Amino acid sequence: MKPELSNLYDRIIDDMVCGVIPMGERINISGLSKRYQVSNSPLREVLHQLQAEGFVEITANRGARTIDLTRFEVENINEILGCIEKSLINWVSMMEADGIVDNLERINKQLINIDKNDNYSITKIDHEFHYEMFRHHYNERFLKMWRIQRTTLDIFTSQLDKGKSRVDSMYDEHCLIIEMFARNDHQALIKLISEHHEASKRFIKEQFKLLRK
Structure with missing residues (x-):
């Protein structure tokens, strides 16, 4: 992963751990773009990596959500x-x-x-x-x-x-x-x-x- 993407990845994970991005909530792409001051393209790339690792769920026509653990x-x-x-x-x-x-x-x-x-x-x-x-x-x-x-x-x-x-x-x-x-x-x-x-x-x-x- 490129350094800029790795940094973005770490910031999102950190926000999930501290509850800024709560469990089970829909992810607002435009809101995160403003928060991290990045375009949608790298943000989507990192979200797909998070999906592959099980931190995020992405559904067609429904967008992305953070995991909600039972x-x-x-x-x-x-x-x-x-x-x-x-x-x-x-x-x-x-x-x-x-x-x-x-x-x-x-x-x-x-x-x-x-x-x-x-x-x-x-x-x-x-x-x-x-x-x-x-x-x-x-x-x-x-x-x-x-x-x-x-x-x-x-x-x-x-x-x-x-x-x-x-x-x-x-x-x-x-x-x-x-x-x-x-x-x-x-x-x-x-x-x-x-x-x-x-x-x-x-x-x-x-x-x-x-x-x-």
């Missing part, structure tokens, strides 16, 4: 992510990547003083932490699969009220993961990643229950 779909995405992350972390060599412990600590520290009501920023930090763990993997296609599924989940979870308790738990879980990277304890790391994923799944299920009340 509970069943969110749980499926979470299950897929769990499988991908276990496979990614199984590659031992990534534990020896230069600066990975320092980078993980730097990212995680952002959770200490963050506004616990800023769900968008919390989601972005958590995404960045996980990406730092996996980005050294040799298989770029596999990593891309993770990115698409994780970003899809981000679009949903950034709308959830995480609160101080969940953010504190996330921080503590990340600290344990960082410790296992520092110790180069691969088996313990695999176990922690699985537990961290299960904690995320429980939180999302609890949020669904609250949304139904």
Whole structure:
């Protein structure tokens, strides 16, 4: 993808995650053209890329809409992510990547003083932490699969009220993961990643229950 299209792609994804472009809503092409100060042609090209990755639905004579995830779909995405992350972390060599412990600590520290009501920023930090763990993997296609599924989940979870308790738990879980990277304890790391994923799944299920009340 050309740099200008890649930049436009990132801006649209970011707006979907933060809720500027809400889930399940029709996409106004002319409105987005004005927002991003681009012509319709590159915008349509990026929307087709987003359609191919499952972020956008385009129907003949009905235009484009952002995805609208059901509970069943969110749980499926979470299950897929769990499988991908276990496979990614199984590659031992990534534990020896230069600066990975320092980078993980730097990212995680952002959770200490963050506004616990800023769900968008919390989601972005958590995404960045996980990406730092996996980005050294040799298989770029596999990593891309993770990115698409994780970003899809981000679009949903950034709308959830995480609160101080969940953010504190996330921080503590990340600290344990960082410790296992520092110790180069691969088996313990695999176990922690699985537990961290299960904690995320429980939180999302609890949020669904609250949304139904």
